[in-house]
Amino acid sequence: MIIDRIDIIRVKVPFVHPFETSFTRFVERDALIVKIYSEGLIGYGECKAFYGPLYNPEDNGTCLHIIKNIIAPVILHKDIEGPAEFMAEVSFIVGNRLAKAAIENALWELKSQREGKSLKTLLGGTQNEVKVGVSLGIEPTIPALLNKIEKYLAEGYHRTKIKIKPGKDIEVLREVRRHYPDITLTVDANSDYTLDDIELFKAMDDLNLQYIEQPLGEDDIVDHAVLQKAIKTPICLDESIVSVDIARNAIELGSCKIINIKSSRCGGLCESIKIHDLCMEHDIPIWVGGMTELGIGRAQNISFASLPNFASLAHDIAASNRYFAEDITIPYVTITPSCTLVVPDDTNGVRYEVDEKAIDRMMVSRDVIK
């Protein structure tokens, strides 16, 4: 496919409820949307970076630079066979995986249109619906958190995940368990602890957590292996898993028993399929993580989650209205009464179209490269 033009559109979309993690308090989704024009077709990709380098080293400023000044000159007016060939073309760029993934995702959309096949079909998806879990930010008080849990349990979410940080961890979790002894409960530490906290994690073994997500450093897999050997609760690696090679090392070291794949963090869907396949070979359950995506990224996550090894655990792919009053797809992503998401397919009529008018309303800048 010949790449005729690339638009990089920066949007800002307020969150319905500000969202607190161990690293920041989000009040709006500051995001880049890439729009690739190719031979009369348009493919969209969503860059998952945040306003600053808070979750990983990239942010929207660096991604704009990499896409505009480094990637675009490589592909503009060139004939790019597809996403895999694109990734080979930009393999000279070290890191910058979120930037590469934004373009890679748009190329998957173009491939889908050119071949008349859904993304699910192209990726090798096998499931028609995927299970949804809820991820709750750090609340100011325990009663506030319990209220939130109650609300989402009533809506039927398949798993409750609580963000923790030092000082807001074990006591909070014990209270949650006291109120809800039987729910599927997980925690996400977003790398906020060290091996000095090993006794804290041993104490969590009494709480019947499905897993503890990314307790230690984002670039560590060695200390995680030490911790995993010391506790019974499975460790789920999130931030550490940025490539299939790191995933292979983590599995061989015994650093985790579960992996959360955020495809953009791994440079896109091509690399993420390799991680999926590797984990399936090693009986490592996986699930699809969220980065408070707008509808374009959210819909692609649903298609990715339809691959076979994603069947056991719930995903962080919520309905659009969990985060936003207004989204950029038609329709918005909604969940079924049984708290699942229907995977867009060639046969079931589920499709998410991009709402260009909504993007225009949210746009704060637009770079056109042609």
Ligand SMILES: [Mg+2]
């Ligand atoms: Mg996480």
